[in-house]
Amino acid sequence: MELQKLRYFYAVAKFQHMTKAAEYISIAQPALSQAIKSLENELQVELFVKKGRNIVLTEYGLYLKERLETILPEIDSIPAEIDKMKKRVSKTVKLNILAASAFVINAIVEYRKNHPDAVFDFEQNEQRTDCDIVISTNGLTHSSLVPSVNRCVKTERIYLAVPKNSSYSPMESIELRDVRDEEFVMLSNARLFGVICNEFCSKAGFYPKILFESDSPTAVQNIISTGTGVAFWPEYSWGELNNDNVVLLPVKTPVCSRELIIELYETLPRSEYAEDFYNFLLQQISDNE
Amino acid sequence: MELQKLRYFYAVAKFQHMTKAAEYISIAQPALSQAIKSLENELQVELFVKKGRNIVLTEYGLYLKERLETILPEIDSIPAEIDKMKKRVSKTVKLNILAASAFVINAIVEYRKNHPDAVFDFEQNEQRTDCDIVISTNGLTHSSLVPSVNRCVKTERIYLAVPKNSSYSPMESIELRDVRDEEFVMLSNARLFGVICNEFCSKAGFYPKILFESDSPTAVQNIISTGTGVAFWPEYSWGELNNDNVVLLPVKTPVCSRELIIELYETLPRSEYAEDFYNFLLQQISDNE
DNA sequence: AATACCGAAGTTTTTGCAATTCCATAGTAG
DNA sequence: CTACTATGGAATTGCAAAAACTTCGGTATT
Numbered sequence: 001m002e003l004q005k006l007r008y009f010y011a012v013a014k015f016q017h018m019t020k021a022a023e024y025i026s027i028a029q030p031a032l033s034q035a036i037k038s039l040e041n042e043l044q045v046e047l048f049v050k051k052g053r054n055i056v057l058t059e060y061g062l063y064l065k066e067r068l069e070t071i072l073p074e075i076d077s078i079p080a081e082i083d084k085m086k087k088r089v090s091k092t093v094k095l096n097i098l099a100a101s102a103f104v105i106n107a108i109v110e111y112r113k114n115h116p117d118a119v120f121d122f123e124q125n126e127q128r129t130d131c132d133i134v135i136s137t138n139g140l141t142h143s144s145l146v147p148s149v150n151r152c153v154k155t156e157r158i159y160l161a162v163p164k165n166s167s168y169s170p171m172e173s174i175e176l177r178d179v180r181d182e183e184f185v186m187l188s189n190a191r192l193f194g195v196i197c198n199e200f201c202s203k204a205g206f207y208p209k210i211l212f213e214s215d216s217p218t219a220v221q222n223i224i225s226t227g228t229g230v231a232f233w234p235e236y237s238w239g240e241l242n243n244d245n246v247v248l249l250p251v252k253t254p255v256c257s258r259e260l261i262i263e264l265y266e267t268l269p270r271s272e273y274a275e276d277f278y279n280f281l282l283q284q285i286s287d288n289e
Numbered sequence: 290m291e292l293q294k295l296r297y298f299y300a301v302a303k304f305q306h307m308t309k310a311a312e313y314i315s316i317a318q319p320a321l322s323q324a325i326k327s328l329e330n331e332l333q334v335e336l337f338v339k340k341g342r343n344i345v346l347t348e349y350g351l352y353l354k355e356r357l358e359t360i361l362p363e364i365d366s367i368p369a370e371i372d373k374m375k376k377r378v379s380k381t382v383k384l385n386i387l388a389a390s391a392f393v394i395n396a397i398v399e400y401r402k403n404h405p406d407a408v409f410d411f412e413q414n415e416q417r418t419d420c421d422i423v424i425s426t427n428g429l430t431h432s433s434l435v436p437s438v439n440r441c442v443k444t445e446r447i448y449l450a451v452p453k454n455s456s457y458s459p460m461e462s463i464e465l466r467d468v469r470d471e472e473f474v475m476l477s478n479a480r481l482f483g484v485i486c487n488e489f490c491s492k493a494g495f496y497p498k499i500l501f502e503s504d505s506p507t508a509v510q511n512i513i514s515t516g517t518g519v520a521f522w523p524e525y526s527w528g529e530l531n532n533d534n535v536v537l538l539p540v541k542t543p544v545c546s547r548e549l550i551i552e553l554y555e556t557l558p559r560s561e562y563a564e565d566f567y568n569f570l571l572q573q574i575s576d577n578e
Numbered sequence: 579a580a581t582a583c584c585g586a587a588g589t590t591t592t593t594g595c596a597a598t599t600c601c602a603t604a605g606t607a608g
Numbered sequence: 609c610t611a612c613t614a615t616g617g618a619a620t621t622g623c624a625a626a627a628a629c630t631t632c633g634g635t636a637t638t
Contacts, residue, residue, distance in 0.1 A: 001368065003292040004628090019582060031629050033584060038627095043371050046558070053582050053637045059378065060371055067367055071360065078356055079290065082332050082349055089348065268335070293593090307618055320594050322619060327592095342602045342617050585634075592627070599620070606613080 001042055003075065006068055008035045009047065013057055013065040090272045092119040096131040099192070100156075100237035100260055102217055104135065107284050111277055118273045132267050132274035133281070137192065138259040148263035150278060154285055157235045158200070158256040159248040161220075163227040169247040176204035176251050183211035185223045185231040196258055197232045203254040221246055236260065236285055260285075290331055292364065295357055297324045298336065302346055302354040379561045381408040385420040388481070389445075389526035389549055391506055393424060396573050400566055407562045421556050421563035422570070426481065427548040437552035439567065443574055446524045447489070447545040448537040450509070452516040458536040465493035465540050472500035474512045474520040485547055486521045492543035510535060525549065525574055549574075 011021040012032065022029040040047050047061035057065060097104050101124065108120050123131070134148075160179065162168040168179065180201075186194050186208075201208045211229040214220050217238040220231050225245035233241060233248055237260070241248060264278040300310040301321065311318040329336050336350035346354060386393050390413065397409050412420070423437075449468065451457040457468070469490075475483050475497075490497045500518040503509050506527035509520050514534035522530060522537055526549070530537060553567040 001292065001364065003290065003295075006292075017582085018584095027628090028630050029582085030584070030586095030631085034628080037584090043368055045371055045375060050583075050636095055583080060374060063371065063374060064367065067363075067370075071363055074356075074360055074363075075290065078353065079332055081356075082334055082352065085349060085352060086334060268338075291592095308616085316593090317595050318618070319596085319620075323593080326619085339601090339618075342615095344618075579638100581636100581638080583634100583636085586632090588630085588632105590627100590629075592625105594625075595623085597621090599618100601618080602616090604613100604615080606611100608609100608611085 001039070005035050005039045006064075007072065008032055009039055009061075010065060010068045010072060012036060012048070012055075013061060013068075016056055017054060086269070088119065089269055091117055092121050093133065093271050093274050093277050094121040094123075094131040094267065096123050096125060096128050096134045098124060098126060098134065098136040100135050100137075100234070102239040103236045103284075104281070106239045107277075107281055110284070111280050115273060115276075118277070130267055132265055132271045133278055134261075134263045134265070135281075136261045136263075138261070149266050150264040150275075152262045152282055154236075154260045154262065154282075155257050156237065156260050157250065158197070158258065159233045159235065160251055160256075161224050161231045161233040161241070161246050161248055163224055163230075164245045164247050165227050166230075168230075168249060171249055173250040173252050175253055176200060176256070177206065177253075179230055180204065180206035180208075182209075183229040184208040185212045185214060185220050185229045186210055187214060187217075187220065193232075193234070193237075193258075200232070200251070200254055200256050232256070234258070290328070294324050294328045295353075296361065297321055298328055298350075299354060299357045299361060301325060301337070301344075302350060302357075305345055306343060375558070377408065378558055380406055381410050382422065382560050382562050382566050383410040383412075383420040383556065385412050385414060385417050385423045387413060387415060387423070387425040389424050389426075389523070391528045392525045392573075393570070395528045396566075396570055399573070400569050404562060404565075407566070419556055421554055421560045422567055423550075423552045423554070424570075425550045425552075427550070438555050439553040439564075441551045441571055443525075443549045443551065443571075444546050445526065445549050446539065447486070447547065448522045448524065449540050449545075450513050450520045450522040450530070450535050450537055452513055452519075453534045453536050454516050455519075457519075457538060460538055462539040462541050464542055465489060465545070466495065466542075468519050469493065469495035469497075471498070472518040473497040474501045474503060474509050474518045475499055476503060476506075476509065482521075482523070482526075482547075489521070489540070489543055489545050521545070523547070 008021070008025060008027075011025050012018060015021040015024065018032055018036075019029050022032040025032070036047060043060070043064075045060040046058050047064060048055040049058055095104065104122075108122075112118055121131075160168075160174055160176070162174075162179075168174060184197075186197065198208070212223055214223065220233075221241070221243050223229060224231055225243055227245075262278070262281060264275060267274070297310070297314060297316075300314050301307060304310040304313065307321055307325075308318050311321040314321070325336065332349070332353075334349040335347050336353060337344040338347055384393065393411075397411075401407055410420075449457075449463055449465070451463075451468075457463060473486075473490075475486065487497070501512050503512065509522075509527075510530070510532050512518060513520055514532055516534075551567070551570060553564060556563070
């Protein structure tokens with residue numbers, strides 16, 4: 001019961017005519033006769049009977065034809081579907097964003113304005129290695145099996161966000177130890193960022209009092225803007241800060257920054273937009289400076 | 290996209306392991322590798338990727354596997370279904386009953402008491418030629434393409450049915466012309482039988498007055514039994530007459546009879562019960578005598 | 579005479595196997 | 609902790625068997 005024979009059979013069943021069917025599928029007529037006979041042999045059933053010098057379907061042949069009526073289109077749709085998938089996949093950029101997710105999300109939104117057919121597969125997974133673009137930081141040990149084809153290390157300054165109505169807001173910059181008694185808002189799930197910030201504080205000689213641990217930069221903004229606390233705010237990672245009630249102050253000492261590592265990989269299948277989006281990301285960072 | 294390759298692929302997809310799959314489907318591992326590669330080539334897509342020293346499905350492979358999950362069982366069910374059909378068909382006796390249908394129906398009911406799995410395909414169609422058993426009469430021109438393997442011609446006497454309360458009922462037999470003024474009940478749809486009966490009357494020198502034309506022997510019985518008419522009643526064709534209000538009289542002149550021709554054919558596929566039922570039919574006629 | 583299916587012989591393509599190679603992991607010793 | 613070795617597992621190559629096609633000729637139907 002090979003598929004080809006079933007297709008042959010189906011053609012003959014439709015034409016009810018060997019020669020025409022053979023012509024249709026572009027093989028010699030004896031080959032077709034043989035194929036049908038071998039199929040009949042396999043099923044141990046007559047599929048056609050001679051009627052005059054033509055042939056007609058038997059009860060069994062009719063049944064087989066009806067079954068094939070649904071099965072063959074089903075099978076034929078597979079290559080087409082896979083082709084569609086291929087197209088979609090080639091337009092997909094696989095991202096592994098271990099840091100600076102909000103920044104990348106903004107970049108994606110911006111990028112799609114000019115490339116509306118681009119698709120982004122966005123993950124945060126230290127294990128995953130088969131991505132086009134990985135963004136990590138100096139605290140992370142993301143080890144890919146293959147070397148990146150391009151790699152950019154960007155120093156990201158980390159500001160102190162203070163409420164506008166606080167006494168700090170008019171300052172140009174600040175010493176971190178000056179806010180040692182303030183209450184801090186920290187990101188809970190961005191643990192790595194939390195670790196770094198704690199290190200800053202310990203360099204400044206204090207251990208921060210935690211007012212609130214939140215999941216989202218937005219929540220951090222909201223809490224700061226109530227005037228009840230301060231927070232560290234990374235230059236790029238959380239996107240632009242556009243809240244009139246919060247002010248970002250550079251920290252004089254200690255040096256508050258971290259390294260953003262943006263890597264481009266050659267994946268298979270080749271992603272059409274990967275390299276272009278990589279360059280777009282770097283440009284976005286430059287524009288922010 | 291041959292079915293075999295798809296099956297091979299499916300095995301590999303299930304095992305996620307070439308060698309094990311090759312063992313499972315009983316071919317050598319290189320053959321399997323080649324088959325998969327050729328499938329990948331046809332679809333222009335990688336179906337597996339190496340992971341360490343094993344292989345795992347790609348996105349495309351996963352999709353193909355899921356599709357096959359429904360398609361393969363669908364195809365595999367076909368031979369089984371055809372086998373079932375074959376069994377059923379072999380137990381079917383194809384009848385073409387151009388005369389004596391009631392008689393045959395009784396025989397079928399009787400026969401199935403001893404052969405409950407026998408199936409009867411009962412038709413009345415002068416065109417149809419691929420039947421196991423054909424019953425016709427001397428007035429019919431049923432011409433099959435092949436000669437019958439067995440043939441039995443039986444003379445069927447045709448009685449005159451009269452009401453029990455009529456003056457004819459005590460007689461042993463009757464001259465047809467004696468009932469020339471009676472009103473007749475004729476079968477309308479059994480046109481051939483009607484023709485014969487009209488011939489009998491014309492031989493007897495009269496044209497019968499028609500009281501009623503009916504479709505069913507039962508209706509004929511009912512009408513006769515009201516005492517309002519007489520009718521011709523074939524010896525076998527309409528089954529036994531068991532009605533206390535009607536009496537069957539042999540007709541002395543003209544000779545009232547017709548020939549029942551019962552033929553057995555060799556059909557393909559071979560019907561298991563055809564010959565046996567043929568003999569049963571003949572025996573039923575003998576028993577009636 | 580024309581149409582249409584079937585059969586036989588020869589050729590090409592596909593499929594399968596065996597031996598081998600290549601690669602990645604795991605184990606082991608210095 | 610590095611390096612050498614063993615092992616598991618897939619890919620490559622070369623060759624044999626089987627399947628599928630083609631051409632040519634045959635036979636039956638109209």
